[in-house]
Amino acid sequence: MIELKYPFSRDEVRKLKVGDMVLITGKLFTGRDAVHKYLHEGHPSPVNLKDQIIYHCGPVVMKDKHGKYTVTAAGPTTSIREEPYQWQVMRDHGIVGVIGKGGMGPKTLEACKQYGAVYFHAIGGAAQVLAERITSVDGVYLEEFGSPEAIWELSVDKFPVVVTMDSHGGSLHKEVEEASKENLKHLV
Amino acid sequence: MAKKTKKKVVKKKSTVKTKKGSPDQQAIETLVELIRVTSTVIPADVDRAIEKAKGVEKPNTTAAYAMNIISDNIGLAKTKSQPLCQDTGTVVFYIYHPPGFHQTPFIKQIHKAVTAATKKGYLRENSVNSLTGENAGTNLGAGHPSIHFVEHSAKTLEVKLMLKGGxxxxxxxxxxxxxxxxxxxxxxxxxxxxxxxxxxxxxxxxxxxxxxxxxxxxxxxxxxxxxxxxxxxxxxxxxxxxxxxxxxxxxxxxxxxxxxxxxxxxxxxxxxxxxxxxxxxxxxxxxxxxxxxCWAFRRQGAVIDTKTMKLKKWLY
Known part of the structure; x- marks a missing residue:
């Protein structure tokens, strides 16, 4: 198990390889469909994303009577929908990684290589295990997109992920897809 | 914190306004409980299948790691009474009712229950207008929730619910x-x-x-x-x-x-x-x-007494 701590360094991220199990401690920003489209259209980010990690997640967030937010469920959403935009967000905003599920395609893989970023896979559906690792909600941006689509700034402690795409061109998703297609040929 | 925007994301005040203890109120309470259990407790048959699968993966692989987290998540969601998955899905009801059952009031009760369950956090604010992108935060809207009625010959009311993630x-x-x-x-x-x-x-x-x-x-x-x-x-x-x-x-x-x-x-x-x-x-x-x-297979069913609208038993 590798520990990755905030502030994140690109050198450390470059060392990560497909199959590494990583515990992230520090800061994450959620960002999913609406945010990626918004950034892709050239709007400035309401928060500096340089050397940050974007988490493809639409959490369940509760607000108490004092106005304090708590995340009560926060698993990853399917990342492939951000495939048209992710490379550009990596290039223009300098993020060091994204967390999601299901993996991403060749454009993102190429951007990971070019800009020094990785794709972390969180366990889909594990909204409680992952919400437990969120220690505080530190901010919210673009709330007008609706709660699941907003950017939530989260502090996390030992957030469990697996590297499935690294900055050296490695992709577990590509490997598994090719192997399973080959297996299928012999099974039909 | 960013500036407050026009829409409040999380509202606390309950909108359930019916006479306390009335069958109408009881129906809403029973439906909220059905939504809570569906969202937070994996059905026993699915749990057994997941536990069996967990034992099959080779130790120290990412697959085994995933199954362990899945299994932990099932336990945690139940204990904390919080959603198994943050995508609480399309809310799909199948209602099997006796002849003469009035569907219209029941639809209203479902709507109130869905709104209340959203405020309690059993459902995420998950319903988006496909044209405008607006999220009213209630999980009500065109086609939401999805409700299907089926008349059956039994005297009981059976309400089956599935929360199917995107x-x-x-x-x-x-x-x-x-x-x-x-x-x-x-x-x-x-x-x-x-x-x-x-x-x-x-x-x-x-x-x-x-x-x-x-x-x-x-x-x-x-x-x-x-x-x-x-x-x-x-x-x-x-x-x-x-x-x-x-x-x-x-x-x-x-x-x-x-x-x-x-x-x-x-x-x-x-x-x-x-x-x-x-x-x-x-x-x-x-x-x-x-x-x-998905593995976070959220479906449950409730047999409901048509007179009192109280829960009689779970179907799964």
Whole structure:
């Protein structure tokens, strides 16, 4: 198990390889469909994303009577929908990684290589295990997109992920897809 | 903190305004409880299948790691009474009612229960206007929640609920046979080929290990709805048609030789179950629909007393 701590360094991220199990401690920003489209259209980010990690997640967030937010469920959403935009967000905003599920395609893989970023896979559906690792909600941006689509700034402690795409061109998703297609040929 | 925007994201005040203790109020309470249990507790039959799958993956692999987290998540969601998955899905009700049951008031009760369950955090604010992108934060809107009524001869009211997340819905699919590319003809072997193709195309995107609901035949709309309805069957409930029962078993075995594994990490268990049925078709059409359900298989049912509107028993 590798520990990755905030502030994140690109050198450390470059060392990560497909199959590494990583515990992230520090800061994450959620960002999913609406945010990626918004950034892709050239709007400035309401928060500096340089050397940050974007988490493809639409959490369940509760607000108490004092106005304090708590995340009560926060698993990853399917990342492939951000495939048209992710490379550009990596290039223009300098993020060091994204967390999601299901993996991403060749454009993102190429951007990971070019800009020094990785794709972390969180366990889909594990909204409680992952919400437990969120220690505080530190901010919210673009709330007008609706709660699941907003950017939530989260502090996390030992957030469990697996590297499935690294900055050296490695992709577990590509490997598994090719192997399973080959297996299928012999099974039909 | 960013500036407050015009819409408040989380509202606390309950909107349930009915006479306390009345059957109307009781119906809403029972429905909220159905939503809570569906969202936070994995059904026993699914839990057993997941625990079995957990034991199959090789130790110290990412697949085993995924299954352990899944298993921990199931326990934690139940203990904390919080959603298993943050995507609390499309809210799909199937209501089996006796003759003479009034549907309109019950729809209103469902709407109130869905709103209340959203405020309690059992459901995420999950319903978005497809044209404007607006999220009213109530889970009510055009077609939401999805409600289907069926009259049955029993005196009881049975309300079945499924919360189907977007990830697995997005990998659900439909084929029109023959499919030249897949060499799939209009027979059970052709059906088998397209179902396997759907599983390979889904990879880990549907949050596997998943469960397949399959419908052979019907028009495009009925076929898909019937495929999804198969997911109300219990795990291991084989088709009464011998050939389909055999195909269900064979498809699970074959899928688990593909090597896609939990979350698409590679590994042994790709699919937990396959539940198939058929509908008649017109001569020109041979539709096969595959409804993919994620491991966070949220479905539950409540038998409700029609006089008191109190819960009598759970169906799963």
């Amino acid at each position: 990830g697995c819905e997005n990998v659900s699919t439909q084929y029109s046979l023959p499919d030249t590319g897949l060499s799939a003809g209009r027979d059970l072997d052709g059906v088998r080929k397209v179902v396997l193709d759907a599983v390979v195309k889904a990879q880990g995107k549907g949050c596997g290990p998943g469960v397949l609901g399959v419908c052979i035949g019907g028009d495009r709309a009925d076929s898909h709805a019937h495929a999804k309805k198969q997911l109300f069957r219990k795990m291991g409930e084989r088709s009464k048609i011998k050939e389909l029962a055999a195909l269900e078993v064979e498809i699970v075995e074959t899928c688990n030789k593909l090597g896609i594994g939990p979350m698409g990490f590679g590994g042994t268990t790709t699919i937990l179950e396959c539940l198939m049925d058929h509908r008649n078709r017109v001569p020109a059409s041979f539709i096969v629909s595959v409804s993919y359900m």
